[in-house]
Amino acid sequence: xxxxxxxxxxxxxxxxxxxxxxxxxxxxxxxxxxxxxxxxxxxxxxxxxxxxxxxxxxxxxxxxxxxxxxxxxxxxxxxxxxxxxxxxxxxxxxxxxxxxxxxxxxxxxxxxxxxxxxxxxxxxxxxxxxxxxxxxxxxxxxxxxxxxxxxxxxxxxxxxxxxxxxxxxxxxxxxxxxxxxxxxxxxxxxxxxxxxxxxxxxxxxxxxxxxxxxxxxxxxxxxxxxxxxxxxxxxxxxxxxxxxxxxxxxxxxxxxxxxxxxxxxxxxxxxxxxxxxxxxxxxxxxxxxxxxxxxxxxxxxxxxxxxxxxxxxxxxxx
Amino acid sequence: xxxxxxxxxxxxxxxxxxxxxxxxxxxxxxxxxxxxxxxxxxxxxxxxxxxxxxxxxxxxxxxxxxxxxxxxxxxxxxxxxxxxxxxxxxxxxxxxxxxxxxxxxxxxxxxxxxxxxxxxxxxxxxxxxxxxxxxxxxxxxxxxxxxxxxxxxxxxxxxxxxxxxxxxxxxxxxxxxxxxxxxxxxxxxxxxxxxxxxxxxxxxxxxxxxxxxxxxxxxxxxxxxxxxxxxxxxxxxxxxxxxxxxxxxxxxxxxxxxxxxxxxxxxxxxxxxxxxxxxxxxxxxxxxxxxxxxxxxxxxxxxxxxxxxxx
Numbered sequence: 001x002x003x004x005x006x007x008x009x010x011x012x013x014x015x016x017x018x019x020x021x022x023x024x025x026x027x028x029x030x031x032x033x034x035x036x037x038x039x040x041x042x043x044x045x046x047x048x049x050x051x052x053x054x055x056x057x058x059x060x061x062x063x064x065x066x067x068x069x070x071x072x073x074x075x076x077x078x079x080x081x082x083x084x085x086x087x088x089x090x091x092x093x094x095x096x097x098x099x100x101x102x103x104x105x106x107x108x109x110x111x112x113x114x115x116x117x118x119x120x121x122x123x124x125x126x127x128x129x130x131x132x133x134x135x136x137x138x139x140x141x142x143x144x145x146x147x148x149x150x151x152x153x154x155x156x157x158x159x160x161x162x163x164x165x166x167x168x169x170x171x172x173x174x175x176x177x178x179x180x181x182x183x184x185x186x187x188x189x190x191x192x193x194x195x196x197x198x199x200x201x202x203x204x205x206x207x208x209x210x211x212x213x214x215x216x217x218x219x220x221x222x223x224x225x226x227x228x229x230x231x232x233x234x235x236x237x238x239x240x241x242x243x244x245x246x247x248x249x250x251x252x253x254x255x256x257x258x259x260x261x262x263x264x265x266x267x268x269x270x271x272x273x274x275x276x277x278x279x280x281x282x283x284x285x286x287x288x289x290x291x292x293x294x295x296x297x298x299x300x301x302x303x304x305x306x307x308x309x310x311x312x313x314x315x316x317x318x
Numbered sequence: 319x320x321x322x323x324x325x326x327x328x329x330x331x332x333x334x335x336x337x338x339x340x341x342x343x344x345x346x347x348x349x350x351x352x353x354x355x356x357x358x359x360x361x362x363x364x365x366x367x368x369x370x371x372x373x374x375x376x377x378x379x380x381x382x383x384x385x386x387x388x389x390x391x392x393x394x395x396x397x398x399x400x401x402x403x404x405x406x407x408x409x410x411x412x413x414x415x416x417x418x419x420x421x422x423x424x425x426x427x428x429x430x431x432x433x434x435x436x437x438x439x440x441x442x443x444x445x446x447x448x449x450x451x452x453x454x455x456x457x458x459x460x461x462x463x464x465x466x467x468x469x470x471x472x473x474x475x476x477x478x479x480x481x482x483x484x485x486x487x488x489x490x491x492x493x494x495x496x497x498x499x500x501x502x503x504x505x506x507x508x509x510x511x512x513x514x515x516x517x518x519x520x521x522x523x524x525x526x527x528x529x530x531x532x533x534x535x536x537x538x539x540x541x542x543x544x545x546x547x548x549x550x551x552x553x554x555x556x557x558x559x560x561x562x563x564x565x566x567x568x569x570x571x572x573x574x575x576x577x578x579x580x581x582x583x584x585x586x587x588x589x590x591x592x593x594x595x596x597x598x599x600x601x602x603x604x605x606x607x608x609x610x611x612x613x614x615x616x617x618x619x620x621x622x623x624x625x626x627x628x629x
Contacts, residue, residue, distance in 0.1 A: 032443035039448065144333055146555070146607075149562035149599055152580050156341070159584065160348040236461050240566050243463045244581065259464055266471045273471070277464035284459035292455060 037297045044289030051283040055102040064093035066100040066253055078271050086271045088262065098276050101253040102283075108165060108248070109234040112172035113227055116234075119173060120180025121216065121223055127181070128188030129211045138185070142178045150175055151240070158246040165248055168241060172234050183226060187219040228291030232284045239280055255280050326611070330604035334597060335390075341596050342386060345589055346379055352587035356399050373399060373589075386593065395597060396590030400583070405594035409576060413598065416568070416575035420560035422495040427502035428553055434503070435510020435549075436537060442515050451511075457504030466497040466570035494571045498564055502556055509552050513545035546617050554610035558603040 025031055054061065069090040078086040078094075085094035127138035154171045161167040191197070192215060200210045241247050242256025255276050262272025353369040354361070361369070370376045374385065389396055398405040434450065441447040473479045473493060480492050517523065518541050526540055527533075565577035572578070576595055583591040 029443050036443065036448045036451075040452075043452070144337070146559075148337055149580070149596060150559075151565045152562070152584070152596070153341070153344075155581070155584055156344050156348065159350070160344060232459065236459075239461050240463060243461075243566065244569065256461075256463075259461075259467070263467055266467060267475050270471065273464070273467050277461065277468065280464065281456070281460050284461075285456055288455045288459050289452070 033296065037293045040289045040293035040296070044286045044291075044293060046286070047282050048286030048290060051102065051279055051286065052106065055099050055106055058096075058099040058103060061099070063096040063099065066092060066096040068092060078275070085275050086269070088258070088272055089265055089269075094258075094272065094275060097253045097258055098255065098279055101255050101258055101276075102279065104165070104248055104252045104254050105235055105238050105242075105256075106283075108169050108172065108238050109231050111165075111169045112176065112234040112238075113230045115169060115173035116176035116230060117180055117224070117227060120177040121184050121220070123177070124181035124184030124223075125188050125211060125216050125219070128185040129192050129207075129215060135185075138181065142182060145178050154237075154241065155244065155246050158241065163246055163249050168238065168246075168248060171241070172237050175237060176230050176233060179226060179230065180223060184219060184223045187222055188215060191215050191219055225295050226291070228287050228294060232287040232291065235280065235284055235287070323608075323612075326608050330601075330608060333604060334600045337600050338390075338593055338596050339383075342383060342589075342593060343379075345587070345592055346382075348587075350587045352399055352589055355586045355588075390597070395594035398583075398591040398594075399588045400586045400591070401588075405588075405590040406598070408591060409579065409594045409598045412574055412576050412579045413602075415573060416561065416564065416577060418491065419494055419498070419564060419568070419573060419575060420557055422491055423498035423502060423560065423564075424553060424557045426495055426499040427506055427556075430499070431503045431506035432510055432549065435507040436514055436542070438507065438511040439514030439518060439541075440537065442511075451508075454504040454508050457500050458508075460500065462497055462501060463566045463570050465500055466494070466567055469493045469497055470570070490571075490573075494564075494567050494573055497567050497570075498560070506549070506552055506556070510545065510549055513548050514541055517541040517544050544618075547614060550613070550617060551610060554606060558606040558610075561602045561606065562599045 069092055070087070085098060088094055088097065123138050123141075127135040154175060157171050157174070158167060197210060197215065200214055201207075205213075238247065238254065239256035239259070242254040243260045244256075245260070247254045247256050258276045259273050262269065262276070266273050351366075352373065353366050353375060356373075357365050357369045367376070374382060377385075386396070393406075394404065395406045397403065398408050401408045434454075438447050438450050470493060480489050514537075518537075523536060523540055526536055531540070561576075564573075564575070565581060567573070568575045568577035569581055576599055580592065580595050582588075583595065
């Protein structure tokens with residue numbers, strides 16, 4: 001695999017069965033794509049898990065109470081007195097705050113993706129499958145949302161219904177459903193022209209039944225590839241809302257608010273903003289890399305049948 | 319073409335009208351009393367009632383809405399409560415700042431992202447490309463407010479090169495522009511790369527290459543020629559979205575643009591100001607969108623407006 005010497009040695013008598021050597025195959029575009037997909041998967045998984053595992057295990061870890069104030073230990077630098085991330089302006093352990101805050105941010109992110117996925121797939125599939133007025137309404141909604149001052153609307157809705165976790169989840173879902181809907185719609189537009197849909201109709205199945213039982217399951221896998229990318233955006237959006245003061249209220253310490261609180265001390269206590277931010281970046285980079293790798297590997301996974309048919313290719317990747 | 323433009327303008331105006339109507343209802347449903355915010359915590363009930371009457375808030379909502387529509391068609395959008403000035407003028411005063419910031423960011427993003435995307439497409443599936451790819455992923459994974467604070471603390475506090483906030487001199491533009499551009503560069507360069515690598519695989523490029531046309535011409539004139547439209551659209555759409563206020567970055571850098579104005583208006587429940595800001599920014603965003611669509615035929619002679627664009 002690592003051989004870079006081109007297969008140029010002359011073979012005067014015995015002509016090889018093929019001029020394509022395993023090394024050439026390893027340098028082929030497909031092999032390199034697989035290679036970079038694998039690198040992205042690994043780095044992405046490591047980054048994401050490095051944040052997610054401590055967050056999930058936070059209650060089991062020997063951490064200080066995230067809300068326990070200790071005024072004698074205010075703004076300690078990282079690694080001082082057993083505070084790995086230091087402490088904040090009220091002497092609260094920053095690592096503990098970041099991990100417990102991460103539980104809230106992550107929960108909101110996952111829930112928001114599920115809700116926006118459900119809305120997006122339902123409306124997108126309906127628009128693509130039924131066409132006509134359903135499509136017109138959904139498409140107009142999608143267009144209107146593009147010209148809306150989105151963040152302002154989200155702040156308004158949060159002000160209206162209060163900054164509770166369900167409201168913030170819903171608000172993020174509103175911001176995200178167009179992406180899923182647009183993708184699902186375009187997939188269903190192709191899918192509904194396939195012969196099996198006609199066959200099902202000929203067999204007398206109801207239109208809704210065909211859509212739910214046959215069309216949606218067929219596009220679901222492709223549509224769900226964007227889920228990880230949406231999760232990354234959801235985490236970012238939640239942190240922005242929290243930063244602007246429209247996040248879950250106390251006692252929840254979400255990442256955006258920790259950063260917003262620490263902003264005033266940036267000149268003297270760099271860790272209060274830098275470390276929570278790095279946690280967000282690490283998580284979002286990880287999730288984005290995973291999402292990217294899954295999307296890139298999608299078509300390769302589909303072309304698996306010819307790949308297994310050519311043994312040399314398998315030899316090149318093994 | 320002659321029916322296309324009026325139709326698009328009509329649709330756009332309708333969208334603005336519906337948007338601002340939704341906002342009108344939402345802000346009045348939201349808890350919080352503009353009169354209380356204006357008169358202060360020590361105001362008596364009588365003072366509050368007087369303020370409400372002065373602002374016209376004592377009338378039923380439907381009557382307020384009718385007055386608002388009347389104002390909309392006469393081009394006045396009421397008096398801002400907190401500025402005690404016509405809301406429309408307050409917004410127009412802030413608009414140049416947002417426009418400057420949005421233009422600077424999108425220009426910087428285009429200058430960096432297009433060559434970067436082309437570079438990545440030309441080196442598809444190499445180690446360098448993978449590295450650049452990961453950098454763009456990092457760029458789109460940083461929360462903009464955090465990037466802003468980091469740049470601020472680095473270049474305004476630790477190494478004082480640029481001012482920390484505001485728009486006293488042109489230096490103040492640098493950090494917010496970079497903050498916004500990082501995300502835009504990441505998104506746009508990935509898009510350029512995708513478009514270019516799709517185009518570079520097309521038969522017409524193989525033919526052109528076999529005729530001995532220089533690689534540089536192939537990339538920039540042949541492949542970029544067809545990639546120009548989606549790239550241009552992406553840049554334009556991002557610019558239009560920024561006109562609605564680059565809220566977070568404006569707040570971080572205390573930038574006196576429309577975004578920070580809207581946040582402040584929301585906090586003080588300054589109804590006319592919120593409405594005026596929504597009307598002005600969404601009108602602008604829609605105008606930019608229309609200009610992008612009108613520019614298509616210039617970039618790609620295959621496009622004919624009114625037929626293709628109706629879908």
